[in-house]
Amino acid sequence: MNEKKNSQPNEESVSRRKFLHSTSTAVVGGSVLSSLAVPQGVFADHHDEVKVALIGCGGRGTGAASQALKTYDQGPIKLVAMADAFRDQLDRSHDILKKEQPERVTVPEEQKFVGFDAYKQAAEVADVVLLTTPPGFRPIHFEEAIRQGKHVFMEKPVATDPAGIRQVLAAAKVAKEKNLKVGVGLQRHHQAGYIETIKRLQDGAIGDIITMRAYWNGNTPWVRKRADLEQKYGRKLTEMEYQMRNWYYFNWICGDHITEQHIHNLDVINWLKGAYPVKANGMGGAEVRVGPDYGEIFDHHCVEFLYEDGSRMYSQCRHQVGCWNSVSEHAHGSKGSAQINPSHMIRGENPWKFRGRGKNPYQQEHDDLFHAIRNNEPYNEAEYGAKSTMTSILGRMATYSGKEVEWDKAINSEVSIMPKSFEWDAPAPNYPGPDGIYPRPVPGQSILV
Numbered sequence: 549m550n551e552k553k554n555s556q557p558n559e560e561s562v563s564r565r566k567f568l569h570s571t572s573t574a575v576v577g578g579s580v581l582s583s584l585a586v587p588q589g590v591f592a593d594h595h596d597e598v599k600v601a602l603i604g605c606g607g608r609g610t611g612a613a614s615q616a617l618k619t620y621d622q623g624p625i626k627l628v629a630m631a632d633a634f635r636d637q638l639d640r641s642h643d644i645l646k647k648e649q650p651e652r653v654t655v656p657e658e659q660k661f662v663g664f665d666a667y668k669q670a671a672e673v674a675d676v677v678l679l680t681t682p683p684g685f686r687p688i689h690f691e692e693a694i695r696q697g698k699h700v701f702m703e704k705p706v707a708t709d710p711a712g713i714r715q716v717l718a719a720a721k722v723a724k725e726k727n728l729k730v731g732v733g734l735q736r737h738h739q740a741g742y743i744e745t746i747k748r749l750q751d752g753a754i755g756d757i758i759t760m761r762a763y764w765n766g767n768t769p770w771v772r773k774r775a776d777l778e779q780k781y782g783r784k785l786t787e788m789e790y791q792m793r794n795w796y797y798f799n800w801i802c803g804d805h806i807t808e809q810h811i812h813n814l815d816v817i818n819w820l821k822g823a824y825p826v827k828a829n830g831m832g833g834a835e836v837r838v839g840p841d842y843g844e845i846f847d848h849h850c851v852e853f854l855y856e857d858g859s860r861m862y863s864q865c866r867h868q869v870g871c872w873n874s875v876s877e878h879a880h881g882s883k884g885s886a887q888i889n890p891s892h893m894i895r896g897e898n899p900w901k902f903r904g905r906g907k908n909p910y911q912q913e914h915d916d917l918f919h920a921i922r923n924n925e926p927y928n929e930a931e932y933g934a935k936s937t938m939t940s941i942l943g944r945m946a947t948y949s950g951k952e953v954e955w956d957k958a959i960n961s962e963v964s965i966m967p968k969s970f971e972w973d974a975p976a977p978n979y980p981g982p983d984g985i986y987p988r989p990v991p992g993q994s995i996l997v
């Protein structure tokens with residue numbers, strides 16, 4: 549895969565390697581990122597082996613690596629490097645993948661990287677990187693992957709604050725200039741029922757779309773309690789390590805569940821509209837899921853988003869047991885209504901129901917990305933990934949502050965929620981009080997993010 553700088557390509561390989569040249573010699577201008585060197589030899593076609601690095605070896609990362617490797621029918625592919633903040637996470641993921649696809653998992657010990665800087669080293673030995681850590685790190689990892697000239701699959705959300713969104717948008721621009729392919733794990737865009745329903749709605753099946761609704765009301769996904777972690781590892785954890793292990797409950801690394809989870813539903817509505825909200829107001833808090841193990845995030849958010857054309861999206865997300873649950877998106881128009889998901893159904897003047905069967909969208913998104921990489925087709929999902937992430941952050945800014953928040957001000961916010969440095973004993977952005985409870989944002993009193 550890695551082509552030597554001075555090799556003399558024959559005629560056939562010249563055409564097969566067109567992508568090499570478009571990737572490595574693209575004229576790039578302007579940004580700091582684009583002025584940095586692009587490594588030689590980044591290309592792929594049906595005969596070439598694609599080398600993949602997994603960065604963030606948890607549940608989703610292991611799944612994403614498995615799905616990337618299952619694109620082997622498009623051409624040879626190997627997992628060659630893995631990186632994680634924690635060795636035990638890396639080892640578990642490696643064991644699962646090695647068992648599942650032994651011939652395609654060839655990660656030598658010296659290409660297993662651990663710690664905060666592991667991502668840089670893993671990316672260096674790969675052609676494609678899978679960025680599947682918690683979202684707080686995504687802007688840093690994405691920027692570096694693009695700087696190194698790698699194709700990227702990155703999970704949603706792509707950031708947790710506006711500074712991170714701006715960083716991702718800047719790197720996405722450079723990715724385009726360098727002809728690098730970028731997939732984002734908003735897999736509904738690769739799901740047949742969604743694609744067909746959205747197309748019909750955009751073609752006018754329910755007339756003018758006036759109102760949209762989006763929900764992720766469910767239960768708490770998981771919690772890693774400090775006491776259990778300290779028992780497991782037989783020592784006290786630094787605050788940074790604890791927050792990294794129990795990341796779901798810390799805003800800087802997770803973004804709150806409106807960003808981490810509900811982004812999927814908000815993104816579907818943005819996709820339908822072909823636009824992003826101009827402002828939002830909302831309310832939220834932590835009523836039921838409270839206590840020292842649940843960090844600083846809210847357990848419910850209810851947000852009204854306004855689009856430029858005057859239409860509104862009403863959004864709810866909740867992590868409370870025993871309540872009405874729904875993970876769904878809906879649209880209401882002048883000629884009917886639609887349940888975009890789960891039933892992919894249109895009612896009114898043009899009734900319709902999706903009856904097809906698509907592939908697992910988690911697999912499909914990798915099939916599509918690797919097809920684009922191997923065939924040198926345009927592919928960059930980073931911009932809508934970033935703007936849908938920003939939509940969720942806008943909603944969070946509205947519920948945390950209790951104020952009406954405008955997109956333009958929000959996306960330019962200079963408030964950073966990230967730690968100043970990444971070391972195991974570095975200060976965390978938020979600490980618990982003497983009762984073990986973390987301070988949470990107070991609507992009406994808190995700053996915007």
Ligand SMILES: NC(=O)c1ccc[n+]([C@@H]2O[C@H](COP(=O)([O-])OP(=O)(O)OC[C@H]3O[C@@H](n4cnc5c(N)ncnc54)[C@H](O)[C@@H]3O)[C@@H](O)[C@H]2O)c1
Nearest residue numbers: 604605606607608609632633637680681683685703704733
């Ligand atoms: N698209 C989807 O449907 C979907 C589903 C689940 C998760 N996700 C997303 O995938 C991402 C990961 O979620 P998960 O459920 O796999 O979490 P996880 O906790 O299982 O895995 C995250 C892994 O990243 C590692 N990590 C954390 N910080 C790191 C760093 N700085 N460098 C290297 N490794 C680091 C952790 O140690 C852990 O192994 C999240 O962004 C989540 O929102 C998407």
